[in-house]
Amino acid sequence: MSDETRKKIAESRWLNWLDKRFRLKDYIVESMEHPVKPWMRKWYYCLGGLTLTMFILLVITGIILLQHYEPTTAGAAESLAFIMGDVWMGWLIRGIHHWAANLMMFLVVAHMVRVFITGAYKNPRELNWITGVFLLLTTAGFYLTGYILPWDQRGFELAQRTLELVRKVPLVGNPLAYLVTSEKIAGDEALHFFYMSHVIILPLVLFILLLFHFVMIRRQGIADPL
Ligand code: HEM
Known part of the structure; x- marks a missing residue:
């Protein structure tokens, strides 16, 4: 300085x-x-930070979308049409949310590949790698539930297939699926569950995981190159 x-x-x-x-x-x-060592200035050391930037963008645009989105099977598509056509800059906010989500998914995988290739997952960073795996799963959870929310043909089929997959898990599958919905065909109950996951459960989980991730990075520093 x-x-x-x-x-x-x-x-x-x-x-x-x-x-x-x-x-x-x-x-x-x-x-x-x-200290920022010279090898840390390479572009692929920015992938984690870029993933975080996308998440922040998603939270901001998501809060604006929440204001107008209706989480019911009858009203979801209509509320999105309203956002696209009648809300001031609604098409832009939804577009940014959509592209930031796709970019976040891409960037988190790219970041993971960078960590793997540079061997940064090794002792003493194993726990941060494991946290990362949960971060990846949580990001995938956002991606899945996000595509269900419009409740168009794709949204309905994703919800239905996800529930069918859960039901196939031995012993716990059926009770778990029953917790989400008592209906055989995905409907309002299922949509509510995926909506709640998208806007409350997954953000909380991601926030706690990120806190752990960043405290560990701060304590251990960035790994030296192989
Ligand atoms: C929401 C997802 C994630 C965010 C926002 C995030 C963010 C970050 C940031 C900002 C860094 C600092 C260095 C850099 O940017 O490359 C970092 C390092 C690290 N990340 Fe992530 N990360 C995420 C997911 C993951 C995943 C999926 C893995 C692996 C499974 C992972 C494993 C690690 C490890 C081991 C380090 C330390 C790397 C080193 O010391 O060189 N992270 N992460």
Whole structure:
């Protein structure tokens, strides 16, 4: 960090205000002085950060979509048509949500491949790799439930097939599927479950996993290249 930046931090009024209350300054200075080694500047070391950027974009656009989306089999498609045609910039918000979701899915896999190829999953980062596997599954969960929500032909079939697959799991499959819906053919109950998963359960799970992921990265640092 340059002397000028150090001086700016020391003199910043709002940073001093925050520091008096939360003692944040040492942490900020430490973060800014954290060494970025030359090999970390390669583009493929940005894939994790880009995945996070997509998630933040999805949360912001998702909250706006929530305002207008109706999670019922009769109203879902109509509410989406309303978003596309009548809500100010609705088509853009939905478009950004759609493309950010596709990009997040692509980026999380690319990030995983980068971690694998650079051997960054090895001792002492095994637990972070395992957390990553759960992050990947959670992202896939978002992707699946997101495509169910429009309740068009594809959405209905995805819900129906997912429930059929769950029912095939020995012993626990049937009770689990019954928890989601008592109906044989996916309907309102199932749509409600997938909606609740998409907007409450999965975001909470992802948030907790990310917290763990980032604390571990901060403690262990980025792995040296092989
Ligand atoms: C929502 C999904 C994810 C986000 C937002 C995320 C974010 C990040 C970020 C920002 C880093 C710092 C270095 C970099 O960007 O490459 C990182 C490192 C790491 N990630 Fe992820 N990640 C995710 C999923 C995964 C997955 C699926 C795996 C593997 C199964 C994984 C395993 C790791 C490991 C082992 C490191 C340490 C790498 C090193 O030290 O070089 N992550 N992650």
